[in-house]
Amino acid sequence: MARHSSLLVLLSLGLLGAALISSTIGAYHINILQLPHILWSRGESYAILLHIRFPRVVLAGLVGAVLGLTGATLQGLFRNPLADPGLIGISAGAGLGAALWIVLGGTALSGLWGIPFAAFLMGGAVTWFLWLLAKTESTISTVTLLLAGIAVNSLAGAGLGIMTFLADDQQLRSLTFWLLGSLTGGTWEMIGIAVPFMIIGAGLLIQLAPSLNALSLGESEAFHLGVSTEVLKKRVILGSALAVGAAVSISGGIGFIGLVVPHLIRMLGSPDHRLVIPGSALGGALLLILADLLARTLVTPAELPVGIITAMMGTPFFLWLLWRFKREMINA
Amino acid sequence: MLDVQNVSYRTRNMKWLVRNIEFKVGESQFMCIIGPNGAGKSTLLRMISREISPHRGKISLLGRDLKDYDPIELAKIRAYLAQKRNVTFPYRALQIVLLGRHPYLQGAKEKATDIALAHQKLKILKSNHLADQNYLTLSGGESTRVDMARSLAQEPRLLLLDEPTNNLDPYYQLELLNLCKRLALNQKTVIAVMHDLNLVAQYADEVLLLSEGKLIIKGQPEDVFDRRTLREIYGVEFEIWQKAEGGLHVFPVAPPAA
Numbered sequence: 001m002a003r004h005s006s007l008l009v010l011l012s013l014g015l016l017g018a019a020l021i022s023s024t025i026g027a028y029h030i031n032i033l034q035l036p037h038i039l040w041s042r043g044e045s046y047a048i049l050l051h052i053r054f055p056r057v058v059l060a061g062l063v064g065a066v067l068g069l070t071g072a073t074l075q076g077l078f079r080n081p082l083a084d085p086g087l088i089g090i091s092a093g094a095g096l097g098a099a100l101w102i103v104l105g106g107t108a109l110s111g112l113w114g115i116p117f118a119a120f121l122m123g124g125a126v127t128w129f130l131w132l133l134a135k136t137e138s139t140i141s142t143v144t145l146l147l148a149g150i151a152v153n154s155l156a157g158a159g160l161g162i163m164t165f166l167a168d169d170q171q172l173r174s175l176t177f178w179l180l181g182s183l184t185g186g187t188w189e190m191i192g193i194a195v196p197f198m199i200i201g202a203g204l205l206i207q208l209a210p211s212l213n214a215l216s217l218g219e220s221e222a223f224h225l226g227v228s229t230e231v232l233k234k235r236v237i238l239g240s241a242l243a244v245g246a247a248v249s250i251s252g253g254i255g256f257i258g259l260v261v262p263h264l265i266r267m268l269g270s271p272d273h274r275l276v277i278p279g280s281a282l283g284g285a286l287l288l289i290l291a292d293l294l295a296r297t298l299v300t301p302a303e304l305p306v307g308i309i310t311a312m313m314g315t316p317f318f319l320w321l322l323w324r325f326k327r328e329m330i331n332a
Numbered sequence: 333m334l335d336v337q338n339v340s341y342r343t344r345n346m347k348w349l350v351r352n353i354e355f356k357v358g359e360s361q362f363m364c365i366i367g368p369n370g371a372g373k374s375t376l377l378r379m380i381s382r383e384i385s386p387h388r389g390k391i392s393l394l395g396r397d398l399k400d401y402d403p404i405e406l407a408k409i410r411a412y413l414a415q416k417r418n419v420t421f422p423y424r425a426l427q428i429v430l431l432g433r434h435p436y437l438q439g440a441k442e443k444a445t446d447i448a449l450a451h452q453k454l455k456i457l458k459s460n461h462l463a464d465q466n467y468l469t470l471s472g473g474e475s476t477r478v479d480m481a482r483s484l485a486q487e488p489r490l491l492l493l494d495e496p497t498n499n500l501d502p503y504y505q506l507e508l509l510n511l512c513k514r515l516a517l518n519q520k521t522v523i524a525v526m527h528d529l530n531l532v533a534q535y536a537d538e539v540l541l542l543s544e545g546k547l548i549i550k551g552q553p554e555d556v557f558d559r560r561t562l563r564e565i566y567g568v569e570f571e572i573w574q575k576a577e578g579g580l581h582v583f584p585v586a587p588p589a590a
Contacts, residue, residue, distance in 0.1 A: 079420040209439065210434060213431060213434070221412075225434045225486070270423070271421035271423050271427075
């Protein structure tokens with residue numbers, strides 16, 4: 001138990017450090033030691049920090065935290081270590097919504113609001129549809145939900161394919177960037193739109209740790225231990241739809257954070273959700289801030305979509321995880 | 333303690349798995365439910381645990397309708413050990429046992445007393461050496477013992493066991509049934525679904541024989557185990573021996589080679 005607390009403290013310190021370092025590195029260099037002075041004197045560096053770096057770092061942190069948190073909760077709910085926010089169709093739906101907007105949408109709404117709004121709407125709609133599909137008289141079948149999620153994902157993939165086919169060059173560029181995930185939308189305004197949804201969503205998820213621990217034993221065991229499993233499922237679905245919908249709608253599809261981070265926390269600490277849930281939120285934020293730092297500095301003055309970085313770091317790492325912990329990780 | 337009143341359960345396509353079963357169990361009883369495959373034993377046990385609800389009839393626990401309990405309240409009174417359990421994540425065995433404290437803690441941090449209690453329950457199952465092992469690497473019998481310790485950590489007054497001796501070697505089979513007997517002597521009620529009639533005959537205070545969803549007979553082993561009844565219900569021959577010190581041996585006999 002003491003180990004849990006020290007891991008969480010360590011992650012928090014790491015997150016703080018990463019945020020500070022990431023704020024100071026970029027096209028315009030800021031000396032980290034002069035941070036207090038800059039914040040005090042309110043000069044040119046101050047403007048860059050306040051309007052460019054901070055919102056971007058904050059956005060990366062928020063999105064990363066949401067992805068890690070929902071990844072951990074969904075893995076707990078599905079009792080499947082391969083679950084991921086992308087799995088139940090939220091990310092795919094949101095992606096399709098954005099693509100529809102970019103390619104078919106007019107200019108009726110401003111671009112800034114239009115894309116996230118369309119993404120959020122479609123993400124929510126897909127989750128709601130899956131929910132209806134998986135619901136029987138009295139229970140919600142997780143297997144149906146998983147399978148339907150996979151089906152919806154490939155349908156959304158086809159829809160995206162059609163949109164790419166229809167798109168002109170300019171739209172295609174914007175589409176690609178968005179689909180691969182990017183945090184270029186990091187302004188205080190965007191954050192202001194997304195944060196309430198993220199907070200409500202995360203609020204629904206964060207207290208579920210004890211119930212998810214009991215659920216690790218199986219659904220009926222959890223009931224026998226006093227968990228209202230139906231209420232639990234509803235809260236997880238609603239909470240992750242809100243939080244991930246909001247995150248994806250401003251940052252695009254950023255993969256692997258939700259999948260890899262909870263595993264990392266389990267390896268470093270234990271599978272106790274009271275550790276894994278907050279730990280994954282902190283770890284997700286930390287990782288995405290670092291990935292975004294790479295995304296915007298590797299090929300300056302251009303910028304890579306951050307989703308490429310997370311996939312390139314995440315995939316080999318995940319394969320290594322599978323290789324190394326084959327037996328312990330997945331009860332086959 | 334437990335009052336099962338004219339209870340029936342059917343599947344979605346209207347097949348009745350349990351039909352008009354009625355019985356009572358008092359405190360300090362070790363009751364075994366026996367019967368051929370598909371007799372409705374597990375269904376009955378799951379109704380008693382309230383995991384599923386009967387379509388007809390009602391079940392009362394300690395004088396209150398089972399439906400009126402909320403899950404947490406119920407979890408402090410009864411525990412259930414399932415036949416098949418599968419844990420997804422690499423918990424240590426002690427953590428699994430501590431999950432039995434969930435109804436009491438509901439997310440609060442385990443106190444030293446909870447941890448001591450978990451160790452004590454593991455010790456009762458002679459499994460304290462497993463405490464720090466990864467649950468996923470335990471053998472079938474070892475995990476049964478750890479899960480049994482978890483059920484005990486719930487400190488239930490009513491313990492429901494679905495074929496608890498399945499994965500256990502003879503030593504631990506006898507250990508587990510001895511434990512059930514001891515619990516029953518301590519004002520607890522234990523109800524177990526069992527297949528090994530010989531073990532049932534030696535340990536059960538009361539036996540419930542089911543067939544095709546119906547209650548055939550309820551009584552002490554001496555009343556229930558009768559060669560003709562068993563042949564009728566199971567379709568095989570049984571040998572029944574009287575033990576010198578009281579009690580019975582009951583076992584199926586292979587038919588002579590044709």
